[in-house]
Amino acid sequence: MKDQIQxxxxxxxxxxxxxxxxxxxxxxxxxxxCLPAYVEAExxxxxxxxxxxxxxxxLLLCDECGAxxxxxxEISMLEEAGRLPVPAAIPAPDLSFLPSPTAAMRKWxxxxxxxxxxxxxxxxxxxxxxxxxxxxxxxxxxGEAFQIHSTSELALAFGAEVxxxxxxLAATFDTTKAxxxxxxxxxxxxxxxxxxxxxxxxxxxxxxxRRLGLSRSQANTFAADYLRxxxxxxxxxxxxxxx
Amino acid sequence: MAxxxxxxxxxxxxxxxxxxxxxxxxxxxSNEDRFAEGILTALDLLGQDGRDAEEVRKLVxxxxxxxxxxxxxxxxxxxxTSRQQRAFEELWxxxxxxxxxxxxxxERAKEYTQRALIxxxxxxxxxxxxxxxxxxxxxxxLREVLMDARKDKKKPVMTWTDVDKPDSENPWEQVTExxxxxxxxxxxxxxxxxxxxxxxxxxxxxxxxxxxxxxRIVIEGLFIEGLGVQxxxxxxxxxxxxxxxxxxxxxxxxxxxxxxxxILLELQEE
Numbered sequence: 001m002k003d004q005i006q007x008x009x010x011x012x013x014x015x016x017x018x019x020x021x022x023x024x025x026x027x028x029x030x031x032x033x034c035l036p037a038y039v040e041a042e043x044x045x046x047x048x049x050x051x052x053x054x055x056x057x058x059l060l061l062c063d064e065c066g067a068x069x070x071x072x073x074e075i076s077m078l079e080e081a082g083r084l085p086v087p088a089a090i091p092a093p094d095l096s097f098l099p100s101p102t103a104a105m106r107k108w109x110x111x112x113x114x115x116x117x118x119x120x121x122x123x124x125x126x127x128x129x130x131x132x133x134x135x136x137x138x139x140x141x142x143g144e145a146f147q148i149h150s151t152s153e154l155a156l157a158f159g160a161e162v163x164x165x166x167x168x169l170a171a172t173f174d175t176t177k178a179x180x181x182x183x184x185x186x187x188x189x190x191x192x193x194x195x196x197x198x199x200x201x202x203x204x205x206x207x208x209x210r211r212l213g214l215s216r217s218q219a220n221t222f223a224a225d226y227l228r229x230x231x232x233x234x235x236x237x238x239x240x241x242x243x
Numbered sequence: 244m245a246x247x248x249x250x251x252x253x254x255x256x257x258x259x260x261x262x263x264x265x266x267x268x269x270x271x272x273s274n275e276d277r278f279a280e281g282i283l284t285a286l287d288l289l290g291q292d293g294r295d296a297e298e299v300r301k302l303v304x305x306x307x308x309x310x311x312x313x314x315x316x317x318x319x320x321x322x323x324t325s326r327q328q329r330a331f332e333e334l335w336x337x338x339x340x341x342x343x344x345x346x347x348x349x350e351r352a353k354e355y356t357q358r359a360l361i362x363x364x365x366x367x368x369x370x371x372x373x374x375x376x377x378x379x380x381x382x383x384x385l386r387e388v389l390m391d392a393r394k395d396k397k398k399p400v401m402t403w404t405d406v407d408k409p410d411s412e413n414p415w416e417q418v419t420e421x422x423x424x425x426x427x428x429x430x431x432x433x434x435x436x437x438x439x440x441x442x443x444x445x446x447x448x449x450x451x452x453x454x455x456x457x458x459r460i461v462i463e464g465l466f467i468e469g470l471g472v473q474x475x476x477x478x479x480x481x482x483x484x485x486x487x488x489x490x491x492x493x494x495x496x497x498x499x500x501x502x503x504x505x506i507l508l509e510l511q512e513e
Binding site for chain 2: 008012018040044045068070071073077078086091097098104105108
């Protein structure tokens, strides 16, 4: 037998379709997850029953997925043939649903600083969240462009004794802000490999920590901690095509 | 024109990548030379010597779309960055023509595209293959359109005539029965899979149950021959969507035909 799906089975699928049976093998969600690949395979004239037997069966049994697939295929065929009409003018999107740079940066700062505190001062993690809230409220009051240049400025700005957790938070804030200012451009983003980017993170963290008044060795420790905590954010900042 | 050596392939391929990036106004790649090199290196492994230039164009364009999909996917996840903003603007530009083509109404097209972008932002991580992110996003959009059409029960079906004349103002029309141009013979099925006698019996039962030749071609092509929708659409000179419309109508008729269902059961049991 040359084909994956035999004659008797094919008749069985037709019989199931006539009975309006649900596909016992694949859910709609599972089928739809495969549809982009399935469309590509069809455009490349691959044998679908051999490569995607379960999807093929599901599309015959499920009207919803079948209609969706036919739509996707139709648009892709037109696009590939250069026949999908492109309107002369495309209206502008409303992207207000996207998180603002400020909100996103705060989320990053909070996550990175929490990881550092959990690593260095684990007993302070519980009280760290309220400290973050108070910190960001104060930053907002002072204006987004606000930057802390020393621990005494920090004490003045926040009207409190400067605890190690507050220092970590302030250093993380300044470092992240400086890094994003350098990297976040939609066009003509500076080219960095992952290694170069890691080096940039570390150098910036060291510089910002020193500016806050930390000693050289404390700044080194903070820079290493920052890099470890921020490692997950590297792929978001580096252009994968350049990596 | 045939591509006969690696140098030709590199030069020709690079131009195809650059042209596609310009045409689509895709700007999230910072180093286009390196981006193109990556694409051509991946394809080079497949050995492109001696390929037809048109074939090379298709291959390079597909790989470019795949690689750019990854860039878009990652950028769309970089919350709060200008890259994310740019990625969603590009997704909008990519999706809007599809929405307009499907709805023929600018306001509705805007609404569907907007909904698709929000869903993409909320559920983008459900895309399991970033290389097919653009296909996934388009699926999100078309699902929105189809869900509403199902609610309204007024999904328009395009004829191939509309497709051939995309800029014309042909009104959308409900397709009657598409018919094949000439009574072309169906592809012969492989003898080791099907016994000719049973096939003949199945065909006779199908012909007795369905008067429309187009419906018979769709049922036989989809269920028995295992053909792709594209192949059946080309055979009937219609659209993939119409193939599924024909399939639904045919199944509806077959469901009501006791004689056909009896024969189908017998054939299964033999």
